[in-house]
Amino acid sequence: MEEPRQTLLLNQLWELQLANGFINDAAIKTLATRFNLSDVEVEGVVSFYHFFHRKPTGKYSIYLNNSIIADLKGFQRIRETFERETGASFGSVDRTGTFGLFLTPCIGLSDQEPAALINFYPFTNLNAIKVKDIISQLKKGVAPETICDIPADNIRYTPPGNKSVFFKPFEAGSVIERAGKLGPEGVLEELKKAELAGRGGAYYPTWKKWDAARQQPATPKYVVCNADEGEPGTFKDRVLINTQARSLIEGMMICGYTTGAAYGIIYLRGEYRWLQHKLDEAIREYREVGLLGRECSGLKGFHFDIRVQIGAGSYVCGEETALLESLEGKRGEPRTKWFFPVEKGYLQQPTVINNVETFCAAARIIESGTEAYMQLGIPGSPGVKLLSVSGDCKLPGIYEIEWGMTVAELLELCEAEDPYYIQVSGPSGECISIKEKYRRISMLDLLARKDIRCGGSFMIFSKQRDLVKVLLNFSEFFKSESCGICTPCRAGNFIIQRKLERLSLGLANEKDLQELKNWGTIMKNTSRCGLGKTATNSLIYAMDKFHEYFTGKLDKEFNGLNLRFDMEGATKDYEKYKI
């Protein structure tokens, strides 16, 4: 497929990064000339993504996950062990230039934390002994890809009675064949009947999106799969790509068939580089048998091909318009809502963007018809949903639940340990208290707040966990993952983090809590994209739901006039000059 040249920028940066361990000044100049950009523009792209570096990252670049789940599972100890064994400290490279240590947010392995990527190969379930062993092997010159782990899929639950929707054998070509019989309108009708809605967490009706793209007169059109699963605690797409690459591809094909698009792009997050071969192999196989390509799948006039684009480490690229910018080889900054992607998306052409799970579900619905699908779940919210369960439970992993399952049932299935605080849909989602365990997980009643929606992440925290620490971890995450383009998100997350630090030090009073809530609401109302709009969700909910906990954290001696001030901390630097 023909695409303008800048779209290749990310791939070329990747090549340089992997070959040299960093992107040097000369490379910036070369790329700028090649793509007819100014140096500062290329620098802007490089500095946006945290897997691209302007300084050497060592022969082995080690990215250790610092998400809250990793923290529960012993992140601190692993961090220290890495530093001791390699002689480097995090954020830098050791003196011999062998090891570079870096922290990175969730790498999609929350069911097997602590985990790290070494030269982008996964190492899971780390402990001090294992880390020692890995480093000593690397020192001997063993290649990381030969000793890395193969992350388990951990599919813990599917609807009983062989009723799994996602995880059953898939016959290549079966879905597109049935779609050809149904015709584009038939496909839309089926999806409408099945009430399939965007599984990335926004739950926009899939048929509406596809139909809107179908109505667009402009061509070419594009189908984009959002496999930038960055929400901490989510790993369902990892498992789908690992086990169901074919149904994903075919989901994209029927979307292309329905909307009239001829090109598909899978935007795979950089953290999942090690999964790319799964997609490549499946695409190759499809091309070989004529399911992809010109006049493919035995359908007259249907051309469709797919390529994979690798992201380079940025949470905000999961936002659909930011993802489009990134696909175009730019900084992943979300666009304004001046146009919708179905009007002007990738390269300003009509574009459908859906999550991995949505495409897989669409394929499965067309494969077996809506009837079987509609029997699962509850009225108004039919079917199943994949959840990634992690945290304080014995059985973390993937749960394919029928919509309508209660939180309590799920907690029992995963053998949760003294659950107290549950973070649903990741840091940008909603937190619930164990008192709400009888709420159902469904697509219904969003406004009445009876049921709870879930984008995929389900993190469990026991009563022993420090809630403020959890929220501070989220806040730091948003602070560094904000794209920086709009004021409320860029400055707001920074401000909120500072305030939470005050709270965790016991310097805050009731007024600070009120302010946190007000400021969070301002960010919600004014931010440019979903990141800023949802960054303070959990915090606001948590302060309501765990009010007693928060008041327990406040300065008890506060008399309304004199604020607590940490004089010792503030004069520590000066005390060094005591004679």
Next chain:
Amino acid sequence: MAKMVTVIIDGKNIQVEEGKNLMQVARQNGIFIPSLCYYEHIEPPLGTCRVCTCKINGKFGPACTEKISEGLTVEVNSPELLDTRKALVEMMFAEGNHICPACEKSGMCDLQHMGYELGVSSTRFQHLFKDRIIDFNPTRMVMEHNRCIKCLRCVVDVKTSEGKKVFNYQNRGNETFVGIDYEQEAKLTEAEAVNAMKICPTGAIILRGVSLAEPFGERKFDMESVQHNYNKKKKAVSRPAMMGKKIVATVSLAGCFGCHMSLLDVDEELLDLVELVSFDKSPLTDFKNFTNRCHIGLIEGGVCNSENVETLRKFREHCDILVSLGECSIWGGLPTMRNSIPLSECLEEAYLNSATSEPGANIIPYHEDLPKILDRVYACNEIVKIDYYIPGCPPDANHIWKAVKNILWGEEYSILYSEFKYD
């Protein structure tokens, strides 16, 4: 000719062309919606500063990225929206290191102007004091990253004749800044370079040797508000007056005494004032200790050492009402220039390595009788509760006395736009 449609802005029906930008329409109809990043000829609109947030068809959204359509209902001036927009401007002040008295663009700065228009007298957010650099590398320009609000105007608008960008965002999150390409900058014509400085809403892009200065008082935003009802915004609240002669205490902490000097600028009115108030602990009386409980305490300057903390606490103890007077007291002001530099570097530069220090000097003063220097300069409201804020560097004398008289006797005054100043 585009179709004419009706939109409703704050309950008023307005006939406008379909598809136009809401921000533009509001301006043409004399409706004030604050904005910073919006620039008429940049299309599509940038939508970065979010200061024009309104309620559009019941949903929060920026006016600048809204196209006019039939029946569009816009709420501009609800109390919640007024507060939200003010908060966004305050966020910019808290995020950058905006030291207006030291800025070339003071009086011509859109951010400062929005501060005046929205009545920002203090930021509700603690200032972040992030360490930022000033980039002197370009041949003609100086990039002052402390002042940049990341509006994106220069990134989108300033291009060389070859169509290459001169500015672009770098990094992300709270580390985001606008980088400048030295090579491309050199290729700009003089007129294009001046344009870059002009479209910058703050003083982040400065051109060497090109003066921005107009005489003080004649600058763009010096004297008059763009809102025709600037002074009528607030309804008078009557307050029971406290009778009798009032006792006032004043102090200058980490300040320059400029605010105290400004106090004296009411000239002959001072004679009336002396009849009405008496001064207790104050540099004006030279009383070292409190002799009475005071009605009001005026605090100049921020908090930079342990003695400041104690004095401020004493003021809180002895005064019914505390007023932060001037920028330093409100958020730290000029002395905060040291806040992004480690204390040790400051002290060593001042006592050991400076050009004027004695050769071989090796002592940084430390004695139990000396106040201890804090790690950074703090705002007064980080130490004690502050009841009121009077902005300015220094605050206008009329503003000070209007505020003080209002607090003491409950009389209502309107603060004129020209009295509400940051420098």
